[in-house]
Amino acid sequence: xxxxxxxxxxxxxxxxxxxxxxxxxxxxxxxxxxxxxxxxxxxxxxxxxxxxxxxxxxxxxxxxxxxxxxxxxxxxxxxxxxxxxxxxxxxxxxxxxxxxxxxxxxxxxxxxxxxxxxxxxxxxxxxxxxxxxxxxxxxxxxxxxxxxxxxxxxxxxxxxxxxxxxxxxxxxxxxxxxxxxxxxxxxxxxxxxxxxxxxxxxxxxxxxxxxxxxxxxxxxxxxxxxxxxxxxxxxxxxxxxxxxxxxxxxxxxxxxxx
Numbered sequence: 001x002x003x004x005x006x007x008x009x010x011x012x013x014x015x016x017x018x019x020x021x022x023x024x025x026x027x028x029x030x031x032x033x034x035x036x037x038x039x040x041x042x043x044x045x046x047x048x049x050x051x052x053x054x055x056x057x058x059x060x061x062x063x064x065x066x067x068x069x070x071x072x073x074x075x076x077x078x079x080x081x082x083x084x085x086x087x088x089x090x091x092x093x094x095x096x097x098x099x100x101x102x103x104x105x106x107x108x109x110x111x112x113x114x115x116x117x118x119x120x121x122x123x124x125x126x127x128x129x130x131x132x133x134x135x136x137x138x139x140x141x142x143x144x145x146x147x148x149x150x151x152x153x154x155x156x157x158x159x160x161x162x163x164x165x166x167x168x169x170x171x172x173x174x175x176x177x178x179x180x181x182x183x184x185x186x187x188x189x190x191x192x193x194x195x196x197x198x199x200x201x202x203x204x205x206x207x208x209x210x211x212x213x214x215x216x217x218x219x220x221x222x223x224x225x226x227x228x229x230x231x232x233x234x235x236x237x238x239x240x241x242x243x244x245x246x247x248x249x250x251x252x253x254x255x256x257x258x
Contacts, residue, residue, distance in 0.1 A: 001071075001097070001257045003029045005147035005220055006241075007108070007203075007250035011035040011066070015043050017244050021252065022050050025238065028070050029095070033108040033149045035064035042066065059088040065106045065148070071095055073104070080105070081129045085122060090130075097257070102228070103141050105134075107148035112169030120169050123151070127178040135185050138225070142186065146223040149250065152179045154189060157199055158218035170219060187223040190235050190255065200237045203250045211242060222255045231257050 004027040008014045011032060022030065030052075035042065039056045047054050047068050057078040058064035065088060067073055073093035080092045089108045094101050107130070112123030137144065153171040156162040165171035183189060191200075201216025210216065224232055233256040242251040 006252040007149040009248040030068040031106040
């Protein structure tokens, strides 16, 4: 089974690229973030024509998350945390893998910039609420996969110029500590688990020829609970969609599970 996560930066603006990606790489489950549309305007038919069903938690113009899937996902929940701003940032569900029930969680963490503003405080609050909820969820089911745009650069190796981002909400030490708090509950950053020293990115800004210069950062992640480590076959950052015309500024991350 292949699960992909991709911040598409508007599902309607990128629909041709998303359809092309599905046709070539055939993920079983595609977790989308920043779909930037309400559910009523989501392009369900384009995905239905490819044999996929969709579970959507959207809002007008901003944010929004969705599962695009070949497999039926049960227990869909769009109220996993009590978001203080009531934004569309998280959708959860459950899938069966033989005798296992795996909780899958698709998130779009607030950006938090600029530091020192309400946006930064909201990011910290959101992460705290999420961490508490994950801790509770682990006591009920320890088979969990969290994927999405975390808007967190975990370590210096995960950004092209760490000095430049010292005071950025994506790399502030207190935010990186919150990422570590989630991992310490019983998860692995599965890309780093398989690639301890490899330098690869998942996001390149549209400005300043960032893509061409490889001035990127790794902010899209899969966290896999320890109980599922033996099930993980591979993880890849697929950079090809970022090179397309009118691309998202993010590229897919692909997780393969036995």
